[in-house]
Amino acid sequence: MPHSQHSSYSSGKSEIPTAAFSRRAEAAGGPPIANVLMAEALAHPEVISLAAGFVEHDSLPVEEVAAAVQSMLSRRDVALSSLQYGSTIGFPPLRQAIVDRLAAAEGRSPSELAASMERVVITAGSNQLLYLILDTLLDPGDIVLCGSPTYFVFLGIVQNLRGCAVGIEIDAEGMIPEALEERLAWLARRGELDRVKAIYIASYCDNPTGITLAEPRRPKLVDIAKRWSRGNLIRIVEDAAYRDLQCGDVRPYSLRSYDDGGCVALLGTFSKSFSPGIRVGWGLLPSDLLLPVLALKGNLDFGSPQFNQMLVYTALENGALDSHAEGLRRRYHEKIQVTAAALEESLRPIIPIQYVQPAGGLYVWVHLPPDFDTGIDGDFFRACVREGVLYLPGESCFPNEENGVPRNCIRISYSMPSPERLRQGIAALGRAARRTRSGMPGSSTKR
Incomplete structure (x- = not known):
């Protein structure tokens, strides 16, 4: 064919078509903020993460799993079934x-x-x-x-x-x-x-x-x-x-x-x-x-x-699961008490807060004053990052509301940090709150 009929290919390069994805793939969007914060917690263990919803790392049932696997693999019929x-x-x-x-x-x-x-x-x-x-x-x-x-x-x-x-x-x-x-x-x-x-x-x-x-x-x-x-x-x-x-x-x-x-x-x-x-x-x-x-x-x-x-x-x-769960309940009960005491000692004296002390699980939900923006782009979040602590911004947990999504709540996960790190992390929240309330710059020298 004459060259003029292939003018679009004269450069020797073909155009790359635009990728088409399903509506569901497009609706999924990027990773939720909680996933980003959990990844940050894993990548930077020096940061006190009150955001990551992990179970307590040191309490994972290593010995119980090893015993269960050994029991399964010690019988050939069970082992074969487990691998099928x-x-x-x-x-x-x-x-x-x-x-x-x-x-x-x-x-x-x-x-x-x-x-x-x-x-x-x-x-x-x-x-x-x-x-x-x-x-x-x-x-x-x-x-x-x-x-x-x-x-x-x-x-x-x-x-x-x-x-x-x-x-x-x-x-x-x-x-x-x-x-x-x-x-x-x-x-x-x-x-x-x-x-x-x-x-x-x-x-x-x-x-x-x-x-x-x-x-x-x-x-x-x-x-x-x-x-x-x-x-x-x-x-x-x-x-x-x-x-x-x-x-x-x-x-x-x-x-x-x-x-x-x-x-x-x-x-x-x-x-x-x-x-x-x-x-x-x-x-x-x-x-x-x-x-x-x-x-x-x-x-x-x-x-x-x-x-x-x-x-x-x-x-x-063999009872290992129930025994492990009982141990977790004891550990988390202690951490709930530590979290509540730290909120009263380190945060309430600075700003009025509201929360319901949980009866278990991994989380406590804290309402800060209405003028506090706890979103990831807000002054409070930036101040917390500079203080070396992370939380989950509450705005990610609301369905679309007719009157807008509340932006003054945070989710604290007390499961991962030790009791001492919990106290330190909530104290850092208090320092960040003081800076935010006083209008001080977000940068600070960690104490």
């Missing part, structure tokens, strides 16, 4: 053990709970199952109701699925039933009730607030979900990730215990109570939700790692 593919739904003995443990915790038989191993699915941590459930339930534009604030990873999942997270007011006892009812009534008046597919509730030692949902509110919330399930069933997705880390001898029954098995999907994990590196989560699902979740899961991973599931089962059977 498993089923999409998960290792049967572990699923049965989960049902038995749940029944014991609820003080009822599995049949009374309408719980069986056939309804239990094992996933690589409970976050994977949370994604699978929401992916099963949500079309673009559908609504999930949640506490305000709530778990930032949940918000990211809803955004990724192009759904809409709508906040419900909480107080020191968790989600307020009357606020939930009012919001559902408001959506019904707008003709949007059929868009509501689920209510997300972290029922024990919530991330980020540390609040445990009060026992009297649990049956009320289940009842509200059922009464407002008119054009479609509104599910409750109950995230019980921190149940095993709640201190004290008495823990409230799950929301699932007030359900007949058709409304509440109960999620749990062994990441917090044993080892996050092993990544074993689970869910007790309504029967009609199970098959579509498994269909998605099968396309995703062809079954969670069999070795990890058998390891957790071995640690359950």
Whole structure:
């Protein structure tokens, strides 16, 4: 052909086409700020991180895992099974053990709970199952109701699925039933009730607030979900990730215990109570939700790692997991006391603060004065960085609010630092608050 017909290639270089990505990939955005701060904590151990939501590093169950692995590998049949593919739904003995443990915790038989191993699915941590459930339930534009604030990873999942997270007011006892009812009534008046597919509730030692949902509110919330399930069933997705880390001898029954098995999907994990590196989560699902979740899961991973599931089962059977969780509760209880005392000693004398002392878990949520901007671009955050301490800005934990997102809250994670480092870190928050309040420059000489 004549050269003139190929003028666009005359330079000898071809144009690179623009990459096209799915709408879901574009909706996912960059890494959440919490992930960035967690990476900073790992990369700079000299910084006191009150942001990273890790379990206590030095308490990870090294000896317990070594013993469990040795036990598994000492029998050739068990060893071979642990190294083979498993089923999409998960290792049967572990699923049965989960049902038995749940029944014991609820003080009822599995049949009374309408719980069986056939309804239990094992996933690589409970976050994977949370994604699978929401992916099963949500079309673009559908609504999930949640506490305000709530778990930032949940918000990211809803955004990724192009759904809409709508906040419900909480107080020191968790989600307020009357606020939930009012919001559902408001959506019904707008003709949007059929868009509501689920209510997300972290029922024990919530991330980020540390609040445990009060026992009297649990049956009320289940009842509200059922009464407002008119054009479609509104599910409750109950995230019980921190149940095993709640201190004290008495823990409230799950929301699932007030359900007949058709409304509440109960999620749990062994990441917090044993080892996050092993990544074993689970869910007790309504029967009609199970098959579509498994269909998605099968396309995703062809079954969670069999070795990890058998390891957790071995640690359950020999008592190592429960013993380890009990030790964690003691350690975290001490750190809760240290955190509260340090907040009173180092922060409250400088600025008025509000917080609910948690009954367990990994976090405490602190309200600073309204004129404090705790965002990552604010003076307070910059002052904290210069003082050598990190926290999670609270703005990342709110769904989009009609009147804007509060910017005066912080999440403190007390799990990783030692008690002494906790005191030092909260003292650094106090110094940063003093500088911010007085209008001093953010740079400072560390003391």
